Amino acid sequence: MNFFRPSKAALAALLVYATMAASSAAQPAETFLPACYKPAPGDNRLIQYPARSGPYRMALVNGYTGIPWRAQMIEETRAWAARPENAAQIKELKIVSTGADVAAQIAAIDNFIQAGYDAIAFDAVNPKAFDAVARRAKQAGVVLISFDNAVDTSAIVRITPDWVEFEAIKAQAVVDMMPAKQGRLLEVRGPAGNSTDRDRHAGLTKVLSRYKDIKVTEVTGNWDTGTVQKVVSDAIAVNGNFDAIVCQHGCAGVTSALKAARSPAIPVGGDAANGFVKGLIEQKLPGISVSTSPGQGPVAMQAAIALLQGKALPSLVNLPTPYALTKDMKPNVNYFPDLPDTLETVSGYANCGVQFSAAEMKRYLTNTNQGS
DSSP states (O other), X not given: OOOOOOOHHHHHHHHOXXXXXXXXXXXXXXXXXXXXXXXXXXXXXXXXXXXXXXXXEEEEEEOOOSSHHHHHHHXXXXXXXXXXXXXXXXXXXXXXXXXXXXXXXXXXXXXXXXXXXXXXXXXXXXXSSOHHXXXXXXXXXXXXXXXXXXXXXXXXXXXXXXXXXXXHHHHHHHHHHSXXXXXXEEEEEOOTTOHHHHHHHHHHHHHHTTOTTEEEEEEEOTTOHHHHHHHHHHHHHHHXXXXXXXXXXXTHHXXXXXXXXXXXXXXXXXXXBHHHHHHHHHTTOOEEEEOOOTXXXXXXXXXXXXXXXXXOEESEEEEOOOEEEGGGOOBTTTBOTTSOTTOBSOOOBGGGTBOOOHHHHHHHHHHHXXXX
C-alpha cells in the first residue's frame, strides 16, 4: 500500500509541533473543554497543532491486557466512536492490544505512524522508553496522546488521574475508618514497573507516613481479581487477620478472600468494579470505592480530535477522581445488583461529556464476552 508523503519542508511548515509555554495566569478559555481537561497543578504547558481537515484515521494502542477494565475501555471507545456526531469525524478507528511488552507497544505505534494515521492514543506499559517514538510522531505530524498510565515526557498530551492523590484519598478514608490508628495494613499493589502502581504507592505512603503505629505489608496483585484473591489469602494465612486493606485494582479478590477467611469486618479501600462494591455491601465492610473510569479511552479520543482541529490542551491533564463510601452507596447508582461483577460502575466523566447508561454498559460486557 502506498501512502502520500509530503516533503520535509511542507511537513515542517504545516504540521510542526506548536508546544506553547503558558503562564501561571493562563485563562481556561485558551484550551479545549477546560471543565474536563484540567491542567495538573503546577504544569502550565500547552500543546497545540495546526488544524487539518477531517475525517481522521485514528488508532488506540492498548498495552496491558487480561483485566475487565481494559476490555470495557475498548468497548466504550468503539461505542463512543460509533455515535453519529463522532463517526462524522472518524474515517477509521483501529484498536490493538500488545500486552506487557513495551517494545511491542512501541512497534505498534510506529506501524500506525508509518501507515499515515492522523492520531494515536495509547495506554502505556511503563512510563519510560517513549521519548523516541514521540519524536517520530512529531516528525510525521501525528498527534500522539498518552492516557491512564501517563508517560514521563511533556512532548505529548497526557491524560490521567492524579494517581498520587487518587490513592491518598483511598488510604486516608481507610485510616479514618480504623477504630484505632494502629495495627497492620495490607497493601495490594499492581504490576511492577508501571507508572500508575508507582504513583499510587507513593500516595498511600504519603498518608501512612503520618501514622507511625500502622505497619504495612505489601503484596502484588497485578490488578487481576484472581491473583488478588490468592495473594490476600496467602497473606492472611501467613500473618493472620489484618486491621485494614488498601487494594489498587482487582479488589473483588479482597472481599472474596476476607469472606473465605471469615475475617472481621475491617476497613477496605478498593476500585469501582461492581463485584468489589457489591462485596462491601453484602459483607457489611466499612470501605471506599475509588474510580478510574474506562471512559478514559473516549476522553483521549475526544482530545485527539480536538488537537487535530487545532485546539490547545494542557500537556498534563488530571481527570477527576469519583469515589463513594460504603455508607453512602445505593443500588443502581454505585453498584448494579443485576449486572456482572466485572462491570466498572463509573463508566464515564460527566464534565467531559462522556457517559454511558447501564443498558449500554451491559451491551459492552456482552460484546466483550463474545470476543468482539
